[in-house]
Amino acid sequence: MNSREITTQISKTADFLNLKKWDYGASFSNDYSVQVDKGEAKQLKASQKQILTIRVWNQSNLVGITTTSDISESGIKKALKQANIASDFGNKNESTEFSPLAKEPIKAREVKKRNPVGIKKLLTLLREAEVKLIESHESIKSVPYNGLSESFFERVYANSEGAFRSYSKSQAALYLYARAEEKNKKPRSSGSVKIGYGADDIDIESCIKEASNKTISHLNYSSIKTDKYLICFSPESFLTIINAFSSMFNARSIIDGVSLSNKNSIGEKLSTEALNIYDDGLHEKNISSTPFDGEGTPTKRLCLINRGRIENFIHSESTARIFKTTPTGHAGLGSKVSVSPDWIVVEKSEENFDLKTSIDHSTYEGEFVYIEELNAIHAGVRASQGSFSLPFDGWLYKNGKKISIESATVAGDIKYLLKNIVNIESSQEVTTNGISPHIWVDELSITGDA
Amino acid sequence: MLSSQIKSNQIVFGNCNKDLLEEIIFYGIGLGADFVEIFIENTDNSSVLAEEDFITSVSPSFGRGAGIRIFKGKKDGFVSTNDLTKHGLMRSISQAIEMLDITDNKREVFNGLNKHRDYSLSKKKWINEVPSIHEISEKLLVSTKSLKKNNKIITRKGSYSRNLQEIIIASSDGTYVSDIRLHQTVGLNVIASDAQYRSSGSRRFGSSGMPNEFRIWDHEKAANDVFESSMNMLYADYVDAGQMPVVLANKFGGVIFHEACGHLLETTQIERGTTPFENKLNEKIAHESVTAIDEGISEGSFGSLSVDDEGMEPEKSILIKDGILKKFISDRAGELRTGHKRTGSGRRQNYSFAAASRMRNTYIAKGEHSKEDLINSISEGLYCKSMGGGSVGATGQFNFAVEEGYLIKNGKLTSPVKGATLIGEAKEVMPKISMCGNDLELAPGFCGSISGSVNVTVGQPHIKVDSITVGGR
Numbered sequence: 001m002n003s004r005e006i007t008t009q010i011s012k013t014a015d016f017l018n019l020k021k022w023d024y025g026a027s028f029s030n031d032y033s034v035q036v037d038k039g040e041a042k043q044l045k046a047s048q049k050q051i052l053t054i055r056v057w058n059q060s061n062l063v064g065i066t067t068t069s070d071i072s073e074s075g076i077k078k079a080l081k082q083a084n085i086a087s088d089f090g091n092k093n094e095s096t097e098f099s100p101l102a103k104e105p106i107k108a109r110e111v112k113k114r115n116p117v118g119i120k121k122l123l124t125l126l127r128e129a130e131v132k133l134i135e136s137h138e139s140i141k142s143v144p145y146n147g148l149s150e151s152f153f154e155r156v157y158a159n160s161e162g163a164f165r166s167y168s169k170s171q172a173a174l175y176l177y178a179r180a181e182e183k184n185k186k187p188r189s190s191g192s193v194k195i196g197y198g199a200d201d202i203d204i205e206s207c208i209k210e211a212s213n214k215t216i217s218h219l220n221y222s223s224i225k226t227d228k229y230l231i232c233f234s235p236e237s238f239l240t241i242i243n244a245f246s247s248m249f250n251a252r253s254i255i256d257g258v259s260l261s262n263k264n265s266i267g268e269k270l271s272t273e274a275l276n277i278y279d280d281g282l283h284e285k286n287i288s289s290t291p292f293d294g295e296g297t298p299t300k301r302l303c304l305i306n307r308g309r310i311e312n313f314i315h316s317e318s319t320a321r322i323f324k325t326t327p328t329g330h331a332g333l334g335s336k337v338s339v340s341p342d343w344i345v346v347e348k349s350e351e352n353f354d355l356k357t358s359i360d361h362s363t364y365e366g367e368f369v370y371i372e373e374l375n376a377i378h379a380g381v382r383a384s385q386g387s388f389s390l391p392f393d394g395w396l397y398k399n400g401k402k403i404s405i406e407s408a409t410v411a412g413d414i415k416y417l418l419k420n421i422v423n424i425e426s427s428q429e430v431t432t433n434g435i436s437p438h439i440w441v442d443e444l445s446i447t448g449d450a
Numbered sequence: 451m452l453s454s455q456i457k458s459n460q461i462v463f464g465n466c467n468k469d470l471l472e473e474i475i476f477y478g479i480g481l482g483a484d485f486v487e488i489f490i491e492n493t494d495n496s497s498v499l500a501e502e503d504f505i506t507s508v509s510p511s512f513g514r515g516a517g518i519r520i521f522k523g524k525k526d527g528f529v530s531t532n533d534l535t536k537h538g539l540m541r542s543i544s545q546a547i548e549m550l551d552i553t554d555n556k557r558e559v560f561n562g563l564n565k566h567r568d569y570s571l572s573k574k575k576w577i578n579e580v581p582s583i584h585e586i587s588e589k590l591l592v593s594t595k596s597l598k599k600n601n602k603i604i605t606r607k608g609s610y611s612r613n614l615q616e617i618i619i620a621s622s623d624g625t626y627v628s629d630i631r632l633h634q635t636v637g638l639n640v641i642a643s644d645a646q647y648r649s650s651g652s653r654r655f656g657s658s659g660m661p662n663e664f665r666i667w668d669h670e671k672a673a674n675d676v677f678e679s680s681m682n683m684l685y686a687d688y689v690d691a692g693q694m695p696v697v698l699a700n701k702f703g704g705v706i707f708h709e710a711c712g713h714l715l716e717t718t719q720i721e722r723g724t725t726p727f728e729n730k731l732n733e734k735i736a737h738e739s740v741t742a743i744d745e746g747i748s749e750g751s752f753g754s755l756s757v758d759d760e761g762m763e764p765e766k767s768i769l770i771k772d773g774i775l776k777k778f779i780s781d782r783a784g785e786l787r788t789g790h791k792r793t794g795s796g797r798r799q800n801y802s803f804a805a806a807s808r809m810r811n812t813y814i815a816k817g818e819h820s821k822e823d824l825i826n827s828i829s830e831g832l833y834c835k836s837m838g839g840g841s842v843g844a845t846g847q848f849n850f851a852v853e854e855g856y857l858i859k860n861g862k863l864t865s866p867v868k869g870a871t872l873i874g875e876a877k878e879v880m881p882k883i884s885m886c887g888n889d890l891e892l893a894p895g896f897c898g899s900i901s902g903s904v905n906v907t908v909g910q911p912h913i914k915v916d917s918i919t920v921g922g923r
Contacts, residue, residue, distance in 0.1 A: 037721070040525060044549040047530040047802055051513075069513030069532050082510045089498075089508040089583055119549045144722035179724065186875075189843070226691045256501065257605040257641060336499060336507035379839040379851045380871060384605075384641050385648045389871040389921050391849045407847050409871050409921035411691070447691035447873070447921035 001071060003028075003156040003166050010054065013077050014160065019084060021057035023098060023159035025294050025333040026050070026071070033149035034122045036130050038142065044119055052076070053333050055096075056083040062090025065335040086335070094255075096337060099317040099327050102163040102296030109282075109291065113152075114170045114198025122148045122199060126174075129204050133178055136212035139219055143211075145177035145191065150199050157296040157333075165292050172199040176211040180219055188221065188404070190214035190393060195287050195432055214372070217395070221404040224396050224448030230368040230422075231410065231444045232361045235346075235429040235436035237371045237392065242277065242344050243433065244381045244388065245414040249279075249304045249312070251319035252339035258384040260415065261310065263323065268310050271418040273353040277305040279314060281329070281342025285430045289343070294333030299342060302328050307349055314339055346436035348424040359423045361438045367398045369446055371410060386414045408448040417441050460535040461516070463492045463616050470536060471620040472562055478520055478543045479560040479622055482552035485521040486543070486560075487621040487782075489759060490514075490534065491801045497611035498583060500590035508583055515801035520546040524787050528804040563626035569756040570616065573630035577614060579661035580632065586610050589669060590636075596673035597640050602684065603677070605641035610634070610664065615800075617759070625761035633658050633752065633905050635894060638672055642680040649868070651680035652853070656752040656894030658905065663750070679836060679854050682866050689855060689867035689922035695831035696872065696915045697824045697858065701893035702837050704813050704908035706915075707742060708897070709840040710848045710876040715744075715769050715777075716795075716807040717784025718900055726846055726877045727775055735775045736880035739817055742770040744779055746794055746810035752894030753810035753906040755794070760805050764794030769812075773881075781807040799902025806901040813909030817886025824885050824914040826861040832870060832920055833858050842876075849873045849921070871921035879918060887912035 001009060006026060014022050029049045035042040053067045054076075064087025066079040126148040134140050154168040177191030192210035196202040233241070247253035248261045248270075261268070281299040282289055292298050295317050303311040315323065316331035316339050332338040348355075361370060371394040380390040389411040395402045423440040461467050471488060478486035492514045499507035516539060517530045527546035531538055581589075590608040597606040615631045635656035642649045653676050657663040698706055719725035727735055736742070746755040746764025755764050760782050767777050780788070781796035784807045796805035825833060833856040840850025852870035856863045892909035 041550070042525060042721075043804065044525070044527040044546075045529070045804070046527075046545055046549065048532065049530070049802065050532055065509055067509065067511035067513075069515060071532075078512070082512070086508045086510055086583070089505050089587055091504060091506045093504045094506070120551065142723050144724045187846075334507070335509040375843065376839075376841040376849050379841055379849065382650065384650055387869055389851065389869055391843075391847070391871075391873060391921075407873060407875075407919070409691075409849065409873060411688075411869060411871070411921055411923050445691065445923045447871075447919065449693070449919070 003154065006071060007158045007164060009073060009076050010080070011160070013080055014056070017080055017084065019056045019080060021160050022055060023157070024052060024054045026052045026156045027153060029151055029153035031149060031151045032116065032119055032122060033147055034119060034126050035147050036123070036126050039127055039131065041123055044123065046119070052079065054079045054083050056080060056087055058084065058087040058090070061095060062087050062092065063096045064088070064090055094318055096318050098159050098161060098163065099295040099297040101298060101327055102157070102159060104298055106165070106291050106298045111169060112197040113168060114200065116150060116152065117199045122150065125199065125204060129174070129176060129208055133176055133208045133211055136208065137180065137216050139180040139182050140178045140212065140215060141181050142179050143176055144179050146175060148174045148199065155290065157292060157294070159296070163296050165296050167291055170198055171287060172196050172202055174202050174204060174207050176207055178211050178215040180215045182219060188215060188218040190218055193432055197287060218393065218404040221406045223406045224408050224446060226447045226449065228443045229446050230366070231441045232368055232370045233439045233441065234370070234372050235438060236431045236433065237374045238346060238436045238439045239344055239431060239434045240374045240377060241388070241414070241417070242346065243341065244377050245383055246341045247383045249310065249314055249341070250339050251313040251315045251323055254313065255319060255322060260386050265310050269308055270305060270310060270415065271308040272355065272421050273307040274349050274351065274355050274424055275305055275308050275421060276303065276347050276349050278303050278345040279341045279343065280345045283343055283345060283435070285435065286343040293329045293331045295327065295331040295337065297327040297329040297331060299329040314341055344434035347428060348426060348437060355423045357423060359440050360425055365400055369405070370395045370397060388412060388414065405448065408446055411445045411447065417444065461490050461618070467618060468563055468566065468626065471626070474539050474543060475560055475620065475622050477540055478547065479558050481543070481547045482554060482557065483520040483522060483547060484558050485622050487519045487760065488539070489517045489801055490618040492616040494577065494614045495612060496583060497609065498586045498590060500587070500594045500608040502606055503591060503595060505587045505591065516542065517801040517804065518542045518546055519804050520550060521786065522550045522552050525550060526783060526804070530802040558622065560622045561624065563620055564624035567627040569627065569629040576630060576632050576661050580612055581664050586664065589664070593638060593669040593673060596670055597638060597677055599677050602642045602644050603640050603680070604643045607639040608636070610636045619759070619761040621761060627757050627761045629756050631658065632661060634664050636664060636667060638676045640676055640680045642684050644684060647684050649680045649683035649686070651676040651683070654894060656905065657750050658752055658754050660750045683854055683868055686866035686868040688869040689832065689920060691920060691922040693917050693919055695828045696918050696920070697828065697831065697833045698910070698913050698915065699835045700887065700889050700891045700911050702895065702908060703834060703913070704893065704910035705837050705840055705850055705895065706872065707814050707910060708809060708812055708908045709842045709850055710874065710879055711742070712744065712809050712812050713842050713899070714846060714876055715779055716809070717778050717780040717788045717790050718806050720778065720788045721784065730775050733775055734773045735877065736770050736773040737883050738773040739886050740770055740773050740880065740883050741768065741815040742813070743767065743815060744769055744809050744812040748811050751811045751892055751907045755810065758794045758796045759798045760796035762792055762794040762796065764810060767793045779807045779809060781805055797901060797904045799904055803901040806899070808899060808901060808904055809897060809906050811892060811907040811909070813890065813892060814886060814911065814913060816888050816890035816911045819885050819887050821887050821889060821912045824887060824912050825858055825863060827885065827914065828858045829860055831858040833863055834872070846875050846877065848876065869922050873919040873921050879915060882916040882918070883913050884916050885914040
């Protein structure tokens with residue numbers, strides 16, 4: 001069944017079961033991926049997936065839900081029946097409705113959909129990339145983590161009031177994670193990830209170069225003394241930390257009591273006035289862009305922090321109603337509708353305010369720690385408490401020299417971090433998770449060797 | 451004719467699918483595959499969330515799918531699909547064959563499937579024995595109510611999930627098995643707050659193959675434990691970073707071994723060349739007080755299996771004996787590529803993942819010391835009563851968060867501390883586990899890795915690590 005036929009089938013079956021109000025979200029995908037090991041194909045993978053999530057409202061307007069991969073007539077009937085049973089346990093304390101924007105026109109955008117290049121070409125491209133990466137430096141002995149994939153998918157939202165949205169797209173991803181070894185030294189590892197609309201759009205050469213340069217730059221390493229340091233966050237690492245604490249802007253988290261913010265936090269000063277943060281799922285550089293969320297609300301650019309102050313929260317239909325505002329296009333369809341950011345864009349405001357603009361990661365000659373990448377986010381972030389303690393890859397810059405840090409963690413508090421931003425560099429960089437310039441923060445704790 | 455004897459052009463759970471499975475395997479072997487494996491699953495899951503004094507989410511789900519894996523030499527092609535018809539499965543075989551670019555004329559022999567090993571016979575009734583959503587909801591609400599012990603508790607949550615997975619595995623070495631697996635897990639979480647102070651507490655419990663386990667779960671004891679943990683940590687200071695001796699509590703304290711060492715003993719790590727233990731078999735890699743085991747047979751434990759996802763019964767693998775490395779955790783691909791015999795450890799999250807060598811119930815064996823012996827032996831250090839999650843990096847560095855920690859001074863537990871992270875490398879830390887307690891206990895968890903998220907237990911008695919880096923402020 002295609003998405004129109006599924007909608008018709010659900011409508012027909014819902015009528016038969018006397019279910020008046022329903023909506024659904026569905027996704028259909030074909031994915032292909034390859035991994036190699038020293039020139040040989042290791043695992044080649046293909047998958048066809050379909051997933052359907054149906055919500056129904058019972059006569060008391062309580063919502064029930066069911067998810068299934070069985071999109072047959074019998075599967076749809078079973079899903080509707082189960083959702084109806086589940087609606088008896090619907091949340092009586094907080095109602096859910098259709099998004100008032102589910103039928104709002106969405107401005108047509110260019111669909112960047114590529115044709116599959118096929119497994120054989122993926123394999124050839126990855127083999128060549130592996131060889132080039134190993135040959136790029138004598139210390140790089142292997143590329144233990146690698147993969148090239150392409151996905152083709154369609155996403156649909158429809159409801160019993162006639163809303164119907166559908167879009168399809170393609171996406172490809174390449175990751176290369178090299179391992180370097182030198183005599184009497186510990187192995188060092190680093191890598192790079194690139195994504196594109198199709199395999200032919202991925203800049204493989206820059207992925208190889210980046211993985212090689214990063215790995216080599218960690219060959220000479222040293223432990224770091226446990227202390228407080230001036231920190232320069234790479235664009236990628238700063239976006240990681242903002243995403244990890246995005247519950248500060250998340251209305252769902254606020255209602256659930258797991259956010260550092262509260263309903264009255266709009267206008268609260270979090271940071272230097274020079275900091276602006278947006279969520280911009282439709283940004284032209286966002287390859288994973290989606291035109292609507294799980295409730296059918298159009299995706300849009302939203303200012304989260306304006307001149308250092310909280311400007312907006314992200315919402316689903318129900319949180320928006322509670323906050324007396326409109327949904328923002330950040331909902332995920334579920335029994336309890338989740339809310340999450342799309343693509344964070346960090347930028348410096350037009351004025352410098354109190355920033356120390358002379359500090360730049362490419363020219364600064366004083367001592368500082370450069371954090372390239374933060375790891376183990378799931379283990380080291382306490383979003384509800386605001387604290388973090390995270391291992392990282394990075395370098396210590398001292399006396400005009402840079403040396404890789406052997407093994408260390410950075411620890412602190414998100415509000416402290418935001419308040420202690422001392423510079424936001426002018427130049428932004430596009431990453432797979434968003435856009436940000438380099439961000440400088442004073443006095444964060446680093447644990448290395450005691 | 452009985453329903454089980456009806457010939458079908460698609461896989462039907464409960465029917466005999468032998469003819470169809472053999473036809474599909476013959477097809478793959480005929481096209482030049484060295485080995486064909488078909489993994490088919492049918493799932494029936496549900497989860498319930500209680501927040502404060504309300505049920506806020508009930509999420510049933512069901513589905514089915516197949517994962518088909520073909521080996522040619524040491525390389526493999528894997529295709530997953532939701533289409534369980536003969537046509538759909540044949541198409542998947544063709545796709546896998548095409549991916550592997552098989553062109554030689556060498557043909558393996560397939561002698562048909564062996565006698566069906568049906569592990570599901572006594573388990574078919576489980577679906578009717580597990581608690582209903584109504585029963586689950588009632589108990590979760592009682593549990594979250596139990597967490598409301600003072601006005602400093604600002605958030606209370608209870609969550610339950612039940613996964614029922616029916617599987618069929620057939621492969622060209624004759625393997626033909628069926629099984630039903632039941633996993634239930636329940637968790638309690640609180641956030642406590644007082645002025646600028648905040649803390650959280652959480653505990654998770656889980657079982658496999660025990661439909662009544664949630665009913666007999668002692669929610670009051672669990673609620674007391676979570677509440678006390680959050681209260682103890684509410685006013686805790688941040689720990690000072692540094693190198694220090696550490697005592698890790700039993701149960702989930704075993705996550706250190708799981709992350710620090712267990713993953714490095716999976717053959718997938720040998721295949722990648724990312725384990726420092728690759729050539730250390732029968733060599734000393736840990737302190738002589740350490741014996742470590744990985745097994746899938748403890749009754750009711752979260753990582754236990756009647757049969758692994760490649761159709762092999764799980765064995766009890768002694769990984770380390772008195773500090774000496776004795777065995778790796780291996781699956782079919784691991785045996786093929788590294789030579790280490792399979793251990794019944796081929797595991798996957800679901801049909802859309804190819805199986806890989808994964809841990810099951812993994813623990814350090816008990817020693818002879820009491821918990822007090824360990825703490826008394828330390829003049830200044832850290833007691834890690836409750837651990838959070840952790841991870842291991844590509845070159846073997848691990849880290850994990852301490853959820854509830856206490857300073858040790860002069861052999862006594864003193865003030866609670868927060869924000870601690872334990873950091874190290876397996877080959878450096880394992881020789882420093884110098885004392886093992888006599889109070890081994892297991893705890894359930896979820897492990898994410900190459901073949902998805904799988905149920906595991908971690909475990910250990912109280913152990914002492916002579917020196918480890920503690921990240922803090």
